[in-house]
Amino acid sequence: MTVDPSNAPSASANVAAPQAYVATSSAELGRFSRPSKYAGFIAGLPKAELHVHHVGSASPRIVSELASRYPGAPVPTDPSKLAEYFTFSDFAHFIEVYLSVVDLIRDAEDVRTLTYEVARDMAALNIRYAELTVSPYSSIRRGIPGEQFMEAIEDARVSAERDLDLVLRWCFDIPGEAGIPAADVTLDAATRLAPAGLVSFGLGGPEIGVPRPQFKAHFDAARAAGLHSAPHAGETTGPQTVWDALQVLGAERIGHGTTSAQDPALLSYLAEHQIPLEVCPTSNIATRAVARLEDHPLSAFVAAGVPVSINSDDPPMFSTDLNHEYGVAAELLGLDESGLADLARNGVRHSFAPDDVKSRIVAEIDSYLNTHGR
Numbered sequence: 479m480t481v482d483p484s485n486a487p488s489a490s491a492n493v494a495a496p497q498a499y500v501a502t503s504s505a506e507l508g509r510f511s512r513p514s515k516y517a518g519f520i521a522g523l524p525k526a527e528l529h530v531h532h533v534g535s536a537s538p539r540i541v542s543e544l545a546s547r548y549p550g551a552p553v554p555t556d557p558s559k560l561a562e563y564f565t566f567s568d569f570a571h572f573i574e575v576y577l578s579v580v581d582l583i584r585d586a587e588d589v590r591t592l593t594y595e596v597a598r599d600m601a602a603l604n605i606r607y608a609e610l611t612v613s614p615y616s617s618i619r620r621g622i623p624g625e626q627f628m629e630a631i632e633d634a635r636v637s638a639e640r641d642l643d644l645v646l647r648w649c650f651d652i653p654g655e656a657g658i659p660a661a662d663v664t665l666d667a668a669t670r671l672a673p674a675g676l677v678s679f680g681l682g683g684p685e686i687g688v689p690r691p692q693f694k695a696h697f698d699a700a701r702a703a704g705l706h707s708a709p710h711a712g713e714t715t716g717p718q719t720v721w722d723a724l725q726v727l728g729a730e731r732i733g734h735g736t737t738s739a740q741d742p743a744l745l746s747y748l749a750e751h752q753i754p755l756e757v758c759p760t761s762n763i764a765t766r767a768v769a770r771l772e773d774h775p776l777s778a779f780v781a782a783g784v785p786v787s788i789n790s791d792d793p794p795m796f797s798t799d800l801n802h803e804y805g806v807a808a809e810l811l812g813l814d815e816s817g818l819a820d821l822a823r824n825g826v827r828h829s830f831a832p833d834d835v836k837s838r839i840v841a842e843i844d845s846y847l848n849t850h851g852r
Protein backbone atom coordinates (compact mmCIF):
# COMPACT_ATOMS: atom_id res chain seq x y z
CA MET A 479 0.00 0.00 0.00
CA THR A 480 1.37 3.42 -0.83
CA VAL A 481 0.39 6.94 0.17
CA ASP A 482 -0.18 9.34 -2.68
CA PRO A 483 0.84 12.71 -1.18
CA SER A 484 -0.80 14.59 -4.07
CA ASN A 485 -4.19 13.54 -2.65
CA ALA A 486 -3.49 15.07 0.74
CA PRO A 487 -5.67 18.12 1.37
CA SER A 488 -3.90 21.13 2.85
CA ALA A 489 -5.22 22.48 6.14
CA SER A 490 -6.85 25.41 4.36
CA ALA A 491 -8.41 23.13 1.72
CA ASN A 492 -10.21 21.24 4.51
CA VAL A 493 -12.12 24.31 5.52
CA ALA A 494 -13.35 24.93 2.02
CA ALA A 495 -14.25 21.38 1.02
CA PRO A 496 -17.59 20.77 2.68
CA GLN A 497 -19.02 18.61 -0.10
CA ALA A 498 -16.41 15.85 0.21
CA TYR A 499 -17.79 12.53 1.39
CA VAL A 500 -14.54 10.77 0.82
CA ALA A 501 -14.66 8.38 3.76
CA THR A 502 -16.85 5.95 1.89
CA SER A 503 -18.20 5.35 -1.59
CA SER A 504 -20.80 8.06 -2.14
CA ALA A 505 -23.19 5.73 -3.98
CA GLU A 506 -23.43 3.64 -0.84
CA LEU A 507 -23.47 6.44 1.72
CA GLY A 508 -26.74 6.50 3.54
CA ARG A 509 -27.86 3.00 2.67
CA PHE A 510 -29.86 3.09 5.91
CA SER A 511 -31.26 6.64 5.78
CA ARG A 512 -31.88 9.71 3.61
CA PRO A 513 -29.35 12.52 3.16
CA SER A 514 -29.98 15.41 5.54
CA LYS A 515 -31.24 18.82 4.51
CA TYR A 516 -28.42 20.13 6.70
CA ALA A 517 -25.75 18.17 4.81
CA GLY A 518 -23.98 21.34 3.60
CA PHE A 519 -23.90 22.91 7.06
CA ILE A 520 -22.74 19.68 8.70
CA ALA A 521 -19.99 19.13 6.15
CA GLY A 522 -18.28 22.42 7.05
CA LEU A 523 -18.92 22.15 10.80
CA PRO A 524 -15.73 21.45 12.80
CA LYS A 525 -16.26 18.19 14.68
CA ALA A 526 -14.75 15.66 17.07
CA GLU A 527 -15.16 11.90 16.67
CA LEU A 528 -14.90 9.85 19.87
CA HIS A 529 -15.91 6.36 18.77
CA VAL A 530 -14.32 5.11 15.58
CA HIS A 531 -12.30 1.96 14.99
CA HIS A 532 -8.94 1.95 13.26
CA VAL A 533 -9.30 -0.95 10.80
CA GLY A 534 -13.04 -0.31 10.57
CA SER A 535 -12.23 3.08 9.03
CA ALA A 536 -10.24 1.71 6.11
CA SER A 537 -11.71 3.04 2.87
CA PRO A 538 -13.03 0.58 0.25
CA ARG A 539 -10.01 1.48 -1.89
CA ILE A 540 -7.54 0.49 0.84
CA VAL A 541 -9.43 -2.66 1.77
CA SER A 542 -9.58 -3.87 -1.83
CA GLU A 543 -5.94 -2.93 -2.40
CA LEU A 544 -4.91 -4.96 0.64
CA ALA A 545 -7.17 -7.85 -0.37
CA SER A 546 -5.61 -8.05 -3.82
CA ARG A 547 -2.27 -8.87 -2.19
CA TYR A 548 -3.73 -11.97 -0.54
CA PRO A 549 -5.76 -13.87 -3.17
CA GLY A 550 -6.86 -16.55 -0.68
CA ALA A 551 -8.56 -13.99 1.56
CA PRO A 552 -12.38 -13.88 1.72
CA VAL A 553 -12.39 -10.07 1.29
CA PRO A 554 -13.36 -8.99 -2.27
CA THR A 555 -10.68 -7.29 -4.35
CA ASP A 556 -13.27 -5.31 -6.30
CA PRO A 557 -14.35 -2.20 -4.28
CA SER A 558 -17.84 -2.38 -5.79
CA LYS A 559 -18.34 -5.83 -4.23
CA LEU A 560 -17.52 -4.57 -0.75
CA ALA A 561 -21.01 -3.23 0.03
CA GLU A 562 -22.39 -6.73 -0.30
CA TYR A 563 -19.51 -8.18 1.76
CA PHE A 564 -20.28 -5.51 4.37
CA THR A 565 -23.92 -6.57 4.74
CA PHE A 566 -24.24 -8.24 8.12
CA SER A 567 -26.75 -10.83 9.22
CA ASP A 568 -26.07 -10.10 12.90
CA PHE A 569 -23.38 -8.73 15.24
CA ALA A 570 -21.39 -11.98 15.30
CA HIS A 571 -21.25 -11.93 11.51
CA PHE A 572 -20.05 -8.33 11.64
CA ILE A 573 -17.16 -9.28 13.96
CA GLU A 574 -16.22 -12.19 11.69
CA VAL A 575 -16.06 -9.86 8.67
CA TYR A 576 -14.21 -7.19 10.68
CA LEU A 577 -11.53 -9.70 11.65
CA SER A 578 -11.16 -10.83 8.02
CA VAL A 579 -10.16 -7.25 7.18
CA VAL A 580 -7.84 -7.07 10.22
CA ASP A 581 -6.17 -10.17 8.79
CA LEU A 582 -5.03 -8.20 5.73
CA ILE A 583 -2.80 -5.91 7.76
CA ARG A 584 0.50 -7.70 7.93
CA ASP A 585 3.32 -5.23 8.57
CA ALA A 586 4.11 -1.91 10.20
CA GLU A 587 4.08 -0.09 6.87
CA ASP A 588 0.46 -1.22 6.33
CA VAL A 589 -0.37 0.18 9.76
CA ARG A 590 1.31 3.51 9.07
CA THR A 591 -0.35 3.94 5.68
CA LEU A 592 -3.76 2.86 6.91
CA THR A 593 -3.60 5.25 9.86
CA TYR A 594 -2.53 8.22 7.78
CA GLU A 595 -5.16 7.56 5.11
CA VAL A 596 -7.87 7.26 7.76
CA ALA A 597 -6.71 10.61 9.15
CA ARG A 598 -6.89 12.12 5.68
CA ASP A 599 -10.48 10.93 5.21
CA MET A 600 -11.37 12.41 8.60
CA ALA A 601 -9.81 15.77 7.78
CA ALA A 602 -11.85 15.95 4.57
CA LEU A 603 -14.99 15.69 6.73
CA ASN A 604 -13.80 18.63 8.85
CA ILE A 605 -13.09 16.41 11.82
CA ARG A 606 -10.57 18.35 13.93
CA TYR A 607 -10.04 15.85 16.72
CA ALA A 608 -10.51 12.08 16.84
CA GLU A 609 -9.95 9.30 19.34
CA LEU A 610 -9.26 6.28 17.21
CA THR A 611 -9.90 2.89 18.81
CA VAL A 612 -6.88 0.76 18.02
CA SER A 613 -6.47 -2.94 18.87
CA PRO A 614 -2.71 -3.51 19.16
CA TYR A 615 -3.27 -7.14 20.18
CA SER A 616 -4.72 -7.98 16.76
CA SER A 617 -1.57 -6.80 14.99
CA ILE A 618 0.94 -8.07 17.56
CA ARG A 619 -0.50 -11.59 17.42
CA ARG A 620 -0.29 -11.48 13.63
CA GLY A 621 3.45 -10.91 13.96
CA ILE A 622 3.92 -7.13 13.89
CA PRO A 623 6.33 -6.26 16.74
CA GLY A 624 4.68 -3.96 19.31
CA GLU A 625 7.44 -1.33 19.07
CA GLN A 626 7.06 -1.11 15.29
CA PHE A 627 3.30 -0.88 15.60
CA MET A 628 3.59 2.06 18.02
CA GLU A 629 6.12 3.82 15.83
CA ALA A 630 3.81 3.45 12.83
CA ILE A 631 0.69 4.89 14.47
CA GLU A 632 2.64 7.68 16.17
CA ASP A 633 4.31 8.64 12.90
CA ALA A 634 0.88 8.89 11.25
CA ARG A 635 -0.50 10.87 14.20
CA VAL A 636 2.29 13.44 14.12
CA SER A 637 2.03 13.75 10.30
CA ALA A 638 -1.76 14.19 10.52
CA GLU A 639 -1.42 16.97 13.04
CA ARG A 640 1.23 18.67 10.91
CA ASP A 641 -0.42 18.24 7.50
CA LEU A 642 -4.15 17.91 8.08
CA ASP A 643 -5.19 20.15 10.99
CA LEU A 644 -6.34 16.99 12.78
CA VAL A 645 -5.42 16.08 16.37
CA LEU A 646 -5.47 12.30 16.82
CA ARG A 647 -5.45 10.35 20.07
CA TRP A 648 -5.66 6.60 20.73
CA CYS A 649 -7.96 4.35 22.71
CA PHE A 650 -6.35 0.90 23.01
CA ASP A 651 -9.09 -1.68 23.23
CA ILE A 652 -9.08 -5.32 24.25
CA PRO A 653 -10.79 -7.47 21.59
CA GLY A 654 -13.07 -9.15 24.13
CA GLU A 655 -13.48 -12.43 22.24
CA ALA A 656 -9.74 -13.11 22.65
CA GLY A 657 -10.03 -13.02 26.45
CA ILE A 658 -7.34 -12.56 29.10
CA PRO A 659 -4.29 -13.17 26.84
CA ALA A 660 -5.50 -10.25 24.67
CA ALA A 661 -6.07 -8.14 27.76
CA ASP A 662 -2.51 -8.85 28.96
CA VAL A 663 -0.98 -7.82 25.62
CA THR A 664 -3.18 -4.71 25.38
CA LEU A 665 -2.27 -3.60 28.91
CA ASP A 666 1.43 -4.16 28.20
CA ALA A 667 1.15 -2.11 25.00
CA ALA A 668 -0.68 0.63 26.89
CA THR A 669 1.61 0.85 29.90
CA ARG A 670 5.07 -0.30 28.75
CA LEU A 671 5.06 0.79 25.11
CA ALA A 672 2.79 3.72 26.08
CA PRO A 673 2.71 5.85 22.92
CA ALA A 674 2.42 9.60 23.47
CA GLY A 675 -1.02 9.80 21.81
CA LEU A 676 -2.67 7.21 24.05
CA VAL A 677 -5.47 8.60 26.24
CA SER A 678 -7.78 5.72 27.10
CA PHE A 679 -8.28 2.01 27.61
CA GLY A 680 -11.22 0.18 26.05
CA LEU A 681 -12.92 -3.14 25.50
CA GLY A 682 -14.58 -4.10 22.21
CA GLY A 683 -15.88 -7.09 20.29
CA PRO A 684 -18.80 -9.28 21.29
CA GLU A 685 -20.48 -8.87 24.68
CA ILE A 686 -22.37 -12.16 24.72
CA GLY A 687 -20.15 -14.68 26.52
CA VAL A 688 -17.59 -11.97 27.36
CA PRO A 689 -18.46 -10.67 30.85
CA ARG A 690 -16.88 -7.26 31.56
CA PRO A 691 -15.81 -8.00 35.17
CA GLN A 692 -13.09 -10.49 34.09
CA PHE A 693 -11.06 -7.47 32.90
CA LYS A 694 -11.19 -5.57 36.21
CA ALA A 695 -7.48 -5.97 37.01
CA HIS A 696 -6.50 -4.74 33.54
CA PHE A 697 -8.68 -1.64 33.78
CA ASP A 698 -7.43 -0.95 37.33
CA ALA A 699 -3.84 -1.05 36.10
CA ALA A 700 -4.56 1.08 33.03
CA ARG A 701 -6.35 3.68 35.16
CA ALA A 702 -3.49 3.65 37.67
CA ALA A 703 -1.21 4.47 34.73
CA GLY A 704 -3.31 7.57 34.03
CA LEU A 705 -5.51 6.29 31.22
CA HIS A 706 -9.22 7.01 30.95
CA SER A 707 -11.66 4.09 30.99
CA ALA A 708 -13.91 3.91 27.90
CA PRO A 709 -15.22 0.36 27.33
CA HIS A 710 -18.00 -0.73 24.99
CA ALA A 711 -21.09 -1.89 26.88
CA GLY A 712 -24.77 -2.31 26.24
CA GLU A 713 -24.33 -2.58 22.48
CA THR A 714 -25.47 -6.19 22.15
CA THR A 715 -26.39 -7.15 25.72
CA GLY A 716 -28.63 -5.55 28.33
CA PRO A 717 -28.19 -2.76 30.88
CA GLN A 718 -26.35 -4.98 33.40
CA THR A 719 -23.32 -4.86 31.11
CA VAL A 720 -23.35 -1.06 31.35
CA TRP A 721 -23.60 -1.25 35.15
CA ASP A 722 -20.61 -3.63 35.14
CA ALA A 723 -18.63 -1.23 32.96
CA LEU A 724 -19.41 1.62 35.37
CA GLN A 725 -19.03 -0.19 38.66
CA VAL A 726 -16.25 -2.67 37.88
CA LEU A 727 -14.26 -1.09 35.05
CA GLY A 728 -14.61 2.54 36.23
CA ALA A 729 -16.03 3.65 32.87
CA GLU A 730 -15.92 7.42 32.33
CA ARG A 731 -17.62 7.08 28.94
CA ILE A 732 -19.54 4.16 27.49
CA GLY A 733 -19.14 2.88 23.93
CA HIS A 734 -22.70 2.64 22.54
CA GLY A 735 -24.62 1.97 25.79
CA THR A 736 -27.70 1.48 23.64
CA THR A 737 -29.59 -0.85 25.99
CA SER A 738 -29.28 1.64 28.88
CA ALA A 739 -32.63 2.87 27.59
CA GLN A 740 -34.23 -0.28 29.07
CA ASP A 741 -33.31 0.71 32.64
CA PRO A 742 -34.66 4.01 34.05
CA ALA A 743 -32.38 3.78 37.10
CA LEU A 744 -29.36 3.48 34.82
CA LEU A 745 -30.47 6.48 32.74
CA SER A 746 -30.79 8.50 35.96
CA TYR A 747 -27.34 7.38 37.06
CA LEU A 748 -25.76 8.32 33.73
CA ALA A 749 -27.48 11.71 33.84
CA GLU A 750 -26.62 12.38 37.47
CA HIS A 751 -22.97 11.46 37.03
CA GLN A 752 -22.80 12.97 33.56
CA ILE A 753 -21.32 9.83 31.99
CA PRO A 754 -21.49 10.29 28.21
CA LEU A 755 -22.64 7.62 25.80
CA GLU A 756 -20.81 7.36 22.49
CA VAL A 757 -23.79 6.86 20.21
CA CYS A 758 -23.37 5.42 16.69
CA PRO A 759 -26.87 5.21 15.18
CA THR A 760 -26.18 3.72 11.74
CA SER A 761 -23.78 1.16 13.20
CA ASN A 762 -26.57 -0.11 15.46
CA ILE A 763 -28.81 -0.66 12.44
CA ALA A 764 -26.07 -2.21 10.28
CA THR A 765 -25.11 -4.77 12.95
CA ARG A 766 -28.80 -5.32 13.74
CA ALA A 767 -28.33 -4.31 17.38
CA VAL A 768 -31.36 -2.00 16.82
CA ALA A 769 -34.08 -3.01 14.34
CA ARG A 770 -34.93 0.37 12.78
CA LEU A 771 -33.66 3.94 13.08
CA GLU A 772 -37.10 5.00 14.38
CA ASP A 773 -36.51 2.63 17.31
CA HIS A 774 -33.12 4.10 18.20
CA PRO A 775 -33.02 5.34 21.82
CA LEU A 776 -30.93 8.48 21.09
CA SER A 777 -33.85 10.82 21.82
CA ALA A 778 -34.67 8.93 25.04
CA PHE A 779 -31.07 9.51 26.21
CA VAL A 780 -31.28 13.22 25.50
CA ALA A 781 -34.72 13.47 27.17
CA ALA A 782 -33.28 11.78 30.28
CA GLY A 783 -30.39 14.27 30.45
CA VAL A 784 -27.75 11.69 29.53
CA PRO A 785 -24.79 13.32 27.74
CA VAL A 786 -24.24 11.95 24.23
CA SER A 787 -21.78 12.31 21.39
CA ILE A 788 -22.49 11.23 17.81
CA ASN A 789 -20.03 8.89 16.12
CA SER A 790 -19.53 6.69 13.07
CA ASP A 791 -17.90 3.51 14.54
CA ASP A 792 -16.71 1.71 11.35
CA PRO A 793 -17.85 4.15 8.68
CA PRO A 794 -17.14 2.42 5.34
CA MET A 795 -18.34 -0.92 6.71
CA PHE A 796 -21.65 0.71 7.62
CA SER A 797 -21.98 2.88 4.50
CA THR A 798 -21.72 6.04 6.54
CA ASP A 799 -19.37 8.73 7.77
CA LEU A 800 -19.47 11.19 10.66
CA ASN A 801 -21.21 13.89 8.61
CA HIS A 802 -23.94 11.47 7.66
CA GLU A 803 -24.34 10.46 11.33
CA TYR A 804 -24.86 14.12 12.28
CA GLY A 805 -27.65 14.25 9.69
CA VAL A 806 -29.22 11.12 11.20
CA ALA A 807 -28.98 12.66 14.67
CA ALA A 808 -30.59 15.90 13.41
CA GLU A 809 -33.50 13.82 12.11
CA LEU A 810 -33.85 11.73 15.28
CA LEU A 811 -33.59 14.74 17.61
CA GLY A 812 -35.29 17.39 15.46
CA LEU A 813 -32.20 19.62 15.46
CA ASP A 814 -31.50 22.74 13.42
CA GLU A 815 -28.08 24.31 12.79
CA SER A 816 -27.77 25.59 16.32
CA GLY A 817 -28.64 22.13 17.74
CA LEU A 818 -26.08 20.56 15.42
CA ALA A 819 -23.46 22.99 16.69
CA ASP A 820 -24.38 21.95 20.27
CA LEU A 821 -23.86 18.33 19.28
CA ALA A 822 -20.45 19.18 17.87
CA ARG A 823 -19.51 21.08 21.05
CA ASN A 824 -20.59 18.07 23.13
CA GLY A 825 -18.27 15.83 21.12
CA VAL A 826 -15.38 18.13 21.98
CA ARG A 827 -16.34 18.55 25.64
CA HIS A 828 -16.73 14.82 26.24
CA SER A 829 -13.38 14.07 24.64
CA PHE A 830 -10.12 13.37 26.42
CA ALA A 831 -8.41 16.12 24.41
CA PRO A 832 -6.03 18.60 26.05
CA ASP A 833 -7.85 21.73 27.28
CA ASP A 834 -6.23 24.03 24.73
CA VAL A 835 -7.38 21.76 21.88
CA LYS A 836 -10.90 21.70 23.31
CA SER A 837 -11.18 25.47 23.57
CA ARG A 838 -9.70 26.00 20.13
CA ILE A 839 -12.23 23.67 18.46
CA VAL A 840 -15.20 25.00 20.45
CA ALA A 841 -14.22 28.52 19.33
CA GLU A 842 -14.08 27.29 15.72
CA ILE A 843 -17.58 25.80 16.09
CA ASP A 844 -18.91 29.06 17.57
CA SER A 845 -17.48 31.09 14.76
CA TYR A 846 -18.72 28.65 12.10
CA LEU A 847 -22.25 28.84 13.53
CA ASN A 848 -22.07 32.65 13.51
CA THR A 849 -21.11 32.77 9.87
CA HIS A 850 -23.02 29.76 8.49
CA GLY A 851 -26.00 29.34 10.84
CA ARG A 852 -29.34 30.75 9.79
Ligand SMILES: O=c1[nH]cnc2c1ncn2[C@@H]1O[C@H](CO)[C@@H](O)[C@H]1O
Nearest residue numbers: 531534613651653654682683684792
Ligand atom coordinates in the same frame (compact mmCIF):
# COMPACT_ATOMS: atom_id res chain seq x y z
O1 LIG B 1 -19.17 -1.82 16.93
C1 LIG B 1 -18.23 -2.48 17.43
N1 LIG B 1 -18.39 -3.09 18.62
C2 LIG B 1 -17.42 -3.83 19.20
N2 LIG B 1 -16.22 -4.02 18.63
C3 LIG B 1 -15.98 -3.45 17.43
C4 LIG B 1 -16.96 -2.68 16.80
N3 LIG B 1 -16.44 -2.24 15.64
C5 LIG B 1 -15.19 -2.73 15.55
N4 LIG B 1 -14.91 -3.46 16.64
C6 LIG B 1 -13.63 -4.14 16.83
O2 LIG B 1 -13.88 -5.52 16.77
C7 LIG B 1 -12.65 -6.15 17.10
C8 LIG B 1 -12.89 -7.54 17.60
O3 LIG B 1 -13.18 -7.56 18.93
C9 LIG B 1 -11.96 -5.20 18.07
O4 LIG B 1 -10.71 -4.89 17.50
C10 LIG B 1 -12.89 -4.00 18.12
O5 LIG B 1 -12.14 -2.79 18.20
